[in-house]
Amino acid sequence: MGIRSTVGACRSGARIMGKRLPQIFFVLSTLSLVLLIAAIWQATRPSWKTYQRHYFQLEAVGEPNAVTKAAVLATPPEIHQILLPGLHRVDRCTTCHLGVDDPTMKNAPEPFRYHAGLGPHVASKFGCTICHGGQGLATDVKDAHGNVPFWNDPLLSPEYVRASCGRCHKEGDVPGVPELTEGRRLFETEGCRGCHKLNGVGGSIGPDLTEEGASHRSPEWLEQHFLNPSKVSAGSAMPNFQFTREQARSLTYYMLSLTSADMGSYYSSVRLIPSPAYGRELFVQKDCIVCHSIGGVGSKTGPDLLDVTKRHSLEWLDEQLVNPQLVYPGSTMPEYDLDTNSRKALVSFLATATPQDAEAIMAPHKNVITPEDAAIAAGKQNFARFGCAGCHGTELQGGLANPNAQGGQVPSLLHLSDDYTKDEVIAVIRDGRQPPLDNVHGPTPPLYMPSWKSVLSNEDIHEIVEFLWSKQQKAKDSW
Ligand code: HEC
Ligand code: HEC
Ligand code: HEC
Ligand code: HEC
Ligand code: HEC
Ligand code: HEC
Missing domain, CATH: 1.10.760.10 (Cytochrome c-like domain)
Known part of the structure; x- marks a missing residue:
């Protein structure tokens, strides 16, 4: 009705219009439908420009000077991006997340809130995706957060974000x-x-x-x-x-x-964050206790290290760890190939080390005395580290299902000495073995004994066998 009366008012040219009218009507209604859908789309998926306008309004709220306020509100929208050639990334997240490095935004709603706790990982040097995931180049919420098909790396949920710290x-x-x-x-x-x-x-x-x-x-x-x-x-x-x-x-x-x-x-220059706990680990690993004591506990070959950080400056101690000969010509202390952060970690451990630490560090030394014991201890570590435990169990008990292998399981290693000599076991470990099939027409069992000769040295294998032999149970125990 409304359209007809409008056309009626426009008498001139009515005849030409008459023919075109249905077409014009169609075009106009299609256009308004498109606009309507776009408006709904806008309302549910605001563009980055909308976020920037909201942000400027937020910034303007506290601005007393009217001229500055008007200037803030009139800021033209623009894409913000952080170029990270070192990380092979371009992150545009800060196009919407505008307040990440502005502490006055600490109570602002997302996406404008200040990012607390970034420490040295400032946005301008680290971007966002390295820790959070997401699609750095995108400027639409859904795309940027990566919840779209064919994007392998969507935002990690908050409970998993800190896993990314381990990437560096x-x-x-x-x-x-x-x-x-x-x-x-x-x-x-x-x-x-x-x-x-x-x-x-x-x-x-x-x-x-x-x-x-x-x-x-x-x-x-x-x-x-x-x-x-x-x-x-x-x-x-x-x-x-x-x-x-x-x-x-x-x-x-x-x-x-x-x-x-x-x-x-x-x-990657900071793979390692120096911490006293890691310093202690290094102190154990490098066997410093073999020459040094802490508060009288330990060996007396080198000086006691209690309060050593009070006697010497950090630079002096660092130099001592880099090059003992330079500090003490003719020193018997070995030169260690420790990187900067490892040395920092050692020194931070020494700053807090107590005689109790020394006692705890000495404890395993008391047990490992003979070369045989040392080999067994090393073998035990290799057994875990190279993955034997994954199939044979940490207690050597075996029992992992292995369908269509004879016995149906990965064998226990607790009774090897009943069936084999040490040399035979060394050969099995070195060359590996396919288990014999239970049913020759059945499928190949999923698990087999891999060959280790390209991974383990003869010495490693020897140590593992010593460890296995230390665990052998007499035949009667198994009944
Ligand atoms: C178009 C604007 C926009 C862009 C671009 C954007 N975000 Fe967001 N982000 C938001 C909004 C809005 C929220 C608030 C909550 C929501 O809608 O998910 C948010 C929330 C978040 C959250 C908190 C979500 C949660 O699960 O608690 C994280 C983390 C986040 N964004 C990271 C990023 C990262 C990383 C990027 C870049 C890859 C990015 N955002 C790009 C708008 C954006
Ligand atoms: C060094 C790693 C790191 C970087 C870089 C980083 N973040 Fe975060 N971000 C975190 C951690 C960790 C949290 C806290 C997660 C938690 O435990 O709730 C967090 C929290 C957030 C939250 C709040 C999430 C929530 O649910 O409360 C948002 C939003 C966010 N980050 C966005 C960003 C944006 C945008 C950038 C880039 C400017 C960025 N982050 C850079 C590690 C990082
Ligand atoms: C992209 C690599 C990268 C990621 C991811 C990363 N870091 Fe860092 N981290 C660094 C670098 C580089 C430094 C040194 C920054 C500097 O001093 O300029 C550093 C420094 C640190 C320091 C200070 C070390 C010191 O010597 O004082 C701590 C603590 C730290 N990071 C913890 C974290 C945590 C927690 C996370 C996860 C939320 C994280 N890092 C994620 C690279 C990274
Ligand atoms: C083979 C014996 C030996 C080992 C192993 C050894 N040191 Fe030393 N260390 C010495 C001797 C001896 C000195 C006395 C000065 C000299 O001759 O260099 C010394 C001096 C030091 C000093 C200076 C102490 C002072 O008061 O002047 C520090 C610190 C130190 N060692 C730390 C370590 C750390 C940490 C380790 C392990 C990574 C270690 N040492 C391993 C023999 C050793
Ligand atoms: C992927 C699983 C897997 C791993 C990893 C594995 N094994 Fe095995 N192992 C087996 C299977 C299956 C057999 C049985 C082979 C057969 O029946 O001939 C076996 C057999 C053996 C045997 C002979 C046992 C017997 O009673 O005949 C020894 C010894 C042995 N493994 C030691 C090791 C050692 C040492 C390692 C680590 C260096 C290791 N295995 C790692 C699966 C594994
Ligand atoms: C006896 C052999 C065996 C051992 C031991 C083993 N895995 Fe697996 N693992 C597999 C097989 C086979 C698959 C593939 C089938 C599946 O997805 O479960 C797999 C799959 C996985 C996957 C999924 C990979 C992917 O993206 O598809 C992860 C992660 C994994 N293992 C981690 C571990 C970790 C960590 C351990 C040690 C705690 C471990 N596995 C021990 C055999 C093993």
Whole structure:
């Protein structure tokens, strides 16, 4: 009706219009429909410009000077981007997240809130995606947050963000992220390398984990998989380790940190954050106690180290660790190849070291006395580290299901001495072995004994066999 009366008012040219009218009507209504949809779209998915206008309004609120206020409100919208050649990234997140480095925005709503706790990782040098994930170049919320098909790296949920710290800080402890240290420890002691390669070392029964943190696996998937592999990956040959939730989370953190991305020299210059705990680890690893004492506990070859940080400056101590000969000509103290942060860590441990620490560090020394014992201890470590434990169990008990292998299980290693000589066992470890089939027409069993000759030295294998022999149970015990 409305349209007809409008046309009626416009008498001239009515005849020509008459023919075109349905077409014009169609075009106009299509146009208004498009505009309507665009308006709804705008309302539900505001553009980055809308966010910037809101931000300027927020900034203008507290501005007493009218001229400045008008200037703030009239700021032309523009894309903000952080170029990170060292990280091979361009992050435009700050196009919307405008207040990240403005402390006055600490109570502002997202996406404008000040980012507390970034420490030295300022936005201008680190961007956002290296820790959070997401799609750096995108300027639409959904795309930027990466919740779109074909984007492997969506925003990590807040409970997993700190896993990313391990992408750069690869050794020692990361303050506030104990999960990474624990995950790394579990990986090296539970035998994961028996089936998985990491940075070139390990078996091939499971997937290579060197870039697991850059794969399509979500944190939730990984965590569920650690709690029960065959529940999320039907028929998986990966054992259920009966991990607790905390352990599964720690391993998930560690996995997410594995990307093998090239971080550039600046970012990888601090692989290690110096901490007293890591310094203590180094002190143990380097056997400093063999020559030094702390508060009278330990060896007397070198000076007592209690309060040594009060007697010497940090620079002096650092130099002593780099080059003892220079500090004390003719010194018997070995030169250690320690990087800057490792030396800082050692010194920060020495600043707090007590005689009790020395006693705890000495304790294992009392047990390892003979060369045989030393070999057994080393063998035990190799057994865990190279992944034997992953298939044979940390207690050598075996029992992991291996369908269609004779016996149906990975064998226990507790009774080797009943069937083999040490040399025969060395040969099995060196060359590996396919288990004989239960049913010759059935499928190949998923698990086999890998060959270790390209991974382990003769010395490593010898030590492992000494360890195995130290665990052998007499035949009667097994009945
Ligand atoms: C177009 C604007 C826009 C861009 C671009 C943008 N964000 Fe956001 N972001 C938002 C808004 C709005 C929120 C508030 C909550 C929501 O809508 O998810 C938010 C929330 C967040 C949160 C908190 C979400 C949560 O789960 O608690 C994080 C983390 C975040 N953004 C990171 C990023 C990163 C990283 C980038 C760059 C890859 C980015 N954002 C790019 C608008 C944006
Ligand atoms: C060094 C790593 C790191 C960098 C770089 C980083 N963040 Fe964060 N961000 C974190 C951590 C850790 C948290 C806290 C997560 C938690 O425990 O809730 C966080 C929290 C947030 C939150 C709040 C999330 C919430 O749910 O409360 C937002 C939003 C956010 N970051 C956005 C950004 C943006 C945008 C950038 C880039 C300017 C950025 N972050 C850079 C590590 C980082
Ligand atoms: C992109 C690599 C990268 C990521 C990811 C990263 N860091 Fe850092 N971190 C660095 C660099 C580089 C420095 C040294 C910064 C400087 O001094 O300019 C540093 C310094 C530190 C320091 C201070 C060390 C010192 O010597 O005082 C701490 C603590 C720290 N990072 C913790 C974390 C935490 C926690 C996370 C995760 C939320 C994290 N880092 C994520 C690269 C990274
Ligand atoms: C007996 C061999 C075996 C051992 C030991 C083992 N895994 Fe696995 N793992 C597998 C196999 C086979 C798969 C592939 C099937 C599946 O997804 O479960 C797998 C899959 C995985 C995946 C998923 C990879 C992906 O993205 O598809 C991760 C992560 C993983 N393992 C981590 C570990 C960790 C960490 C340990 C040590 C705690 C471990 N595995 C011990 C055999 C093993
Ligand atoms: C991927 C799983 C897997 C890993 C990892 C593994 N084994 Fe095995 N191992 C097996 C299987 C399966 C057999 C049984 C082979 C057969 O029946 O011939 C076996 C057999 C053996 C045997 C002979 C046992 C017997 O009773 O015949 C010894 C010894 C042995 N493994 C030691 C080791 C050592 C040491 C390591 C670590 C360096 C190791 N295994 C790592 C799966 C594994
Ligand atoms: C082989 C014996 C030996 C070992 C091992 C050794 N040191 Fe020393 N260290 C000495 C001797 C001897 C001195 C006395 C000065 C000299 O001759 O260099 C000394 C001096 C020092 C000093 C200076 C103390 C002072 O009061 O002047 C420090 C600090 C120190 N060592 C730390 C360490 C640390 C940390 C380790 C382990 C990474 C270590 N040392 C390993 C023999 C050793």
